[in-house]
Amino acid sequence: MDEANVKSERSADLRRRAEEILQGKTELLKELSAQDIQSIIHELRVHQIELEMQNEELRRAQREIEESRNRYSDLYDFAPVGYFTFDANGTIIAVNLTGARKLGVERRSLIRVPFSLYVAPGSRDTFYLHLRQVFRAGSRQTCELKIVDKSRNQFDARLESLAVQDGEGKINQCRTAVIDITELKRAEEALRRAHDELDMRVRERTVELAHANEALKAEITERERAWELSKALNDINLTINSTLDFDEIMRRIVVEAGKAIGSDACNITLHKEGRWIIEYAYGLSQQVIGVSFTGEDAAVSEHVAQTKKPLVIRDIYTDDRSSRWVMKKYGIYSVLAIPLMVRGDAIGILYFDYFSVKPAFSKIEIDFTEKLSYSISLALENARLYSSLQQELSRMRDKNKKDVDESDKR
Incomplete structure (x- = not known):
């Protein structure tokens, strides 16, 4: 059922209730004078205008809310990172389009599915520990792990999670941003290799310089010794x-x-x-x-x-x-x-x-x-x-x- 039909039914129900109330007060209206009736009619018209103005204000507010919700939905769904909502067991409660696309699965097929199914076996303990810390501390927590998509391709991800409270103030869900850090890891690995290679070259060069220095010292000592013996x-x-x-x-x-x-x-x-x-x-x-x-x-x-x-x-x-x-x-x-x-x-x-x-x-x-x-x-x-x-x-x-x-x- 669409939104227009719902509004129409609600309006008809209000009209029916108003007519029933009015029928119950018809006898009272007969006792009123013409002047009283004119006064009531005036008041009703004023009240009607007020209602129309309030109704227009409500419709405007509703449009703004709908526009804001649409903007939020666009920001949520098309954000550059995946957004997930988990319960305490790691079950997916909600996910944006980016998150579903990273896993290679349609969004509706992910709802009520354990997220651990898409976590590499070697990283599952890290994920469960992360969830435990989020719900225990109630504060923002991060971790890094490997995620496996539907095609069994792995990528490195950083999870940033924050626990959220329900209407009763209970923490039973957490919102998690899943950020692909594969390129960052590659850059870090390349930097590490470059650092190791540079460190190795520095050590080799240091050893070479030390050997050259020792050789120079030995040569100097040898020449001094040769001069001493030549003089002797x-x-x-x-x-x-x-x-x-x-x-x-x-x-x-x-x-x-x-x-x-x-x-x-x-x-x-x-x-x-x-x-x-x-x-x-x-x-x-x-x-x-x-x-x-x-x-x-x-x-x-x-x-x-x-x-x-x-x-x-x-x-x-x-x-x-x-x-x-x-x-x-x-x-x-x-x-x-x-x-x-x-x-x-x-x-x-x-x-x-x-x-x-x-x-x-x-x-x-x-x-x-x-x-x-x-x-x-x-x-x-x-x-x-x-x-x-x-x-x-x-x-x-x-x-x-x-x-x-x-x-x-x-």
């Missing part, structure tokens, strides 16, 4: 050329070399008549001067002489090439041994000794010891040649003297 080598070479006292030269060399390399002790062991004899020492008891070794006791010296290469023993207890009992006797744990080569043969060994385990020898230190061994070998060869020359000069002097004496006798 130059000083030692000056020492070698400063005097003809060979023993004094060798004693000064072991001291300066040991200090330059940073060893606890340093010694020069020479090979004479099948034995290895400690000729010069620094950092060890002077009683070791002249001590000789052969066979297994001279294992390190024999190994270096045969290979003609430097030998590093970082721990005598774990390296089978060392003469353990000899090393232990002098408290030595680590050794760097360099061959002293003359004309292709090892005539001696330059030892750098450590009383604790030496972590490692740098390339610069090995290079320094090899250059030093060359200078020492050259000094040894020069000393040998000088000694031979002196012996030859002495022989020649003796011969000349003998010849002169024999000539005088004649």
